[in-house]
Structure formats: C-alpha cells, structure tokens
Amino acid sequence: MELEEVGNRLVPFIRTKLQDPNATIENVARGPGHAGFSYFFDTISDGLRTSYFLRLPPPGVKHEGTADVMRQVAAIRTLQGTNVPHAPILWASADEDWFGVPYFVQPRLDGDTLKDEWPLQFSDAQLRAMARDAMTALAGIHKVDPANAPYLGQFWGYEFDVTRWDRFYERAAEPELLALQPRVKQLLLENIPHDARIAVYHGDFQWSNLLYSRKAELLAVIDWELCGIGPTLNDLGWICAFSDPEAWAHTQPTRMPHGDELEAWYREGYGEVEGNVRWFKALAMYKFGIISGFNLMLHRRGKRDDPHWEEIKPSMKSNMEYALKMLTS
Known part of the structure; x- marks a missing residue:
C-alpha cells in the first residue's frame, strides 16, 4: 500500500x-x-x-x-x-x-534496538544491565498462562519442529556446509526433552527485537510474528546460542554477555527450569544453519536480493558443529 x-x-x-x-x-x-x-x-x-x-x-x-x-x-x-x-x-x-x-x-515508543551503531552509545556495564533486563522479561513472558491466548492454537509437537526444516535443507545453497544435518537431526529426534514447559513463546527473541531507550531502559519486546504455543525454552536456546561465539565463524558485531550468563539470569528470573536447554540451543543452530542456506539460495538465484547471507555463509558449518556438540557432550 x-x-x-x-x-x-x-x-x-x-x-x-x-x-x-x-x-x-x-x-x-x-x-x-x-x-x-x-x-x-x-x-x-x-x-x-x-x-x-x-x-x-x-x-x-x-x-x-x-x-x-x-x-x-x-x-x-x-x-x-x-x-x-x-x-x-x-x-x-x-x-x-x-x-x-x-x-x-x-x-510508537522513543527507542531503538541493539543493532548497527546503537549499542556504541552504551557502556559495557549498561549493556550487561540491559541484557539482564531482557532475560527477566523473557522469564516473565514464559510465566504467562497459555490459556489466555487461545487464538494461538496448540503445540504441534517436537517432531514437527525438527522435521519442518527438511524442505528448506533440500533447497539450501552450499549443502556441503550442512553435511552434519542428518546426524544432528537424528540426535534431536532421539533426545527430545518432553518435560519442557509448553506455553506462549516469542519465536525470535534476540537483540534486534528488543526496544531500549537512550537511558538504557528496556521499553518493549517487539516483533511477535513468530510467536506461538510451544516449548518456551525455544526462546532461551535461541538467544543463548546466538550469544555464544563458539556457534559462529563470521564476525559477530556485539558486546552483549555470553549465552551462559544470559541463561543464568533467566533462571534467576524464572526459577526452576524443566527441560534440557542444550537441546534447544542445538535446535536453534540447526534451524538457523538451514535457514542461512535457504536464504543464500534465494539470494543467489535473484529471488530475494540480500548479500548479508554471503557474510553469514561461513557460519552454516559452525552452526551444525555447535548443535552436534550440544547434543553429544
């Protein structure tokens, strides 16, 4: 329009x-x-x-x-x-x-997300406090009674959340970088953590979906396009894996705390956590490695011009290696 x-x-x-x-x-x-x-x-x-x-x-x-x-x-x-x-x-x-x-x-809230040049105005101490506030907010989201959101439907099952990426993997560019996919997929299906809480999840909880003021205050969790009812640890595994340098081969322009520290803050805010967080870290990088390959294919075929995926390409292999480590060590 x-x-x-x-x-x-x-x-x-x-x-x-x-x-x-x-x-x-x-x-x-x-x-x-x-x-x-x-x-x-x-x-x-x-x-x-x-x-x-x-x-x-x-x-x-x-x-x-x-x-x-x-x-x-x-x-x-x-x-x-x-x-x-x-x-x-x-x-x-x-x-x-x-x-x-x-x-x-x-x-419209007067703030911005932690992308591009925005984080440069904050000190390391401020960024740590901002990250802690984010994990407290995530714990709060996961405490919401899912009965309050019947429109979101029901959880489709762990197997679906693993196998739904098959069709994207089959069309991914640079398939050799995803050589570990069959093994990682097998281990994900063999080690499903059925005890994880099923409730409202954000679906893409990461720094570019958190709005902060110029005074380093968390104003809002934004961009809920991928929300649903499912394992809430999807969100925790996602942001923790994205904040672990070991998962990435390309340069990550961030000064945010390590994923292990984020997890500790989440546990402080949430309480006892049921479910294997490492499995969800593995699923996060399994999904993102495949997503990267698929989007790289779209870019190279001219279907969606986005050279950013060429920069991310080296991490497709390290994403899968990280997922394998989370499932085997």
Whole structure:
C-alpha cells in the first residue's frame, strides 16, 4: 500500500477512534520488518501530537502464520498486567473495512534496538544491565498462562519442529556446509526433552527485537510474528546460542554477555527450569544453519536480493558443529 493511500485511510480511522472530527495525520512513513507492512504516523488532536505504529499483513497472501497479525495481538495482550515491557495494543481488528486487511495499532515508543551503531552509545556495564533486563522479561513472558491466548492454537509437537526444516535443507545453497544435518537431526529426534514447559513463546527473541531507550531502559519486546504455543525454552536456546561465539565463524558485531550468563539470569528470573536447554540451543543452530542456506539460495538465484547471507555463509558449518556438540557432550 502506498504511503498516500495509507495516510488517506488513516484520517477517518483516527478521527473515529479518537472521537475528534478535526484530528489530522502527519509524517506517515514505512516502518521496519519483513513479515508484514508497518508504518509510523503522527496524529494531531486537541493540539497534542501523538506518534503511533500501524501493522498490516502483506497484500495478496492468506492471513495465516506470520501474515496473521491477530496472532501478534493475541500474544501481546497476554502481557497486560505483567511486568514484561511491551507496547500495548490500542486498536486491532480482523475487520477489513479500514485498511482492506486486518490491522493493529500501538503507541510508537522513543527507542531503538541493539543493532548497527546503537549499542556504541552504551557502556559495557549498561549493556550487561540491559541484557539482564531482557532475560527477566523473557522469564516473565514464559510465566504467562497459555490459556489466555487461545487464538494461538496448540503445540504441534517436537517432531514437527525438527522435521519442518527438511524442505528448506533440500533447497539450501552450499549443502556441503550442512553435511552434519542428518546426524544432528537424528540426535534431536532421539533426545527430545518432553518435560519442557509448553506455553506462549516469542519465536525470535534476540537483540534486534528488543526496544531500549537512550537511558538504557528496556521499553518493549517487539516483533511477535513468530510467536506461538510451544516449548518456551525455544526462546532461551535461541538467544543463548546466538550469544555464544563458539556457534559462529563470521564476525559477530556485539558486546552483549555470553549465552551462559544470559541463561543464568533467566533462571534467576524464572526459577526452576524443566527441560534440557542444550537441546534447544542445538535446535536453534540447526534451524538457523538451514535457514542461512535457504536464504543464500534465494539470494543467489535473484529471488530475494540480500548479500548479508554471503557474510553469514561461513557460519552454516559452525552452526551444525555447535548443535552436534550440544547434543553429544
């Protein structure tokens, strides 16, 4: 949807929601994200300026999976009344009258994620405190009663979460870098930790999905496109493995604490943890190694131009080696 059309649709929408026939819209701009269309905009109402964030699914696709924005709404609304920092849902509906697709609107928070140059303004001590706050927030997410999010459905099973990547592996570029895939897959299926908690999980809990203020305060956990009901340790294994230099062969531009320290902070915030965290670290790197190979294929075939995957390519092998180590040592 073009910015002009978004702006035109926002005027009657915001006038209705704010009950102000004179409200105006300014500064409509595209927001970040890959799984949907997002926009920032300002509203002037009663002389006050307020900034908002609008999320829409991409056009021409079924509203399911990552394109079902109401899944994100369901997950975020479970955080009401908790200590987990989040941007509340102000308005949301599967009704398509306003934008031609389902939507949700949140307040725009004045912060940024730990990517690019943003972390350079913080000291090492600040980054440690920021990381600890993130792990406390993750523990809070995992304590949410999954019964509060029936829209997210049910867990499809561990076997599915391992085997669902087969079709991506079969199409991956540089398959020799994923030579350990059959062995790692076998060990994952043979050592499933059935005692892990099944509840709401974020699905992509990492530094670029955490919004911080310029004062190093955690403002919100964002980007819930991959949320669901399943083993909550998926999130812990994901961020811990991403924060372990041993899993990576390419340069990781981060000054965040080691994954082992992140895990310790999570345990402080959550309490007794059931399930083998090493299995989930292995699954995280198994998935990411395959995802890297698949996205590299898309890039090289011109289907999705993103040279970043050429930089990540050396880590496909080390991802699998790390996963094997987590499962055997």
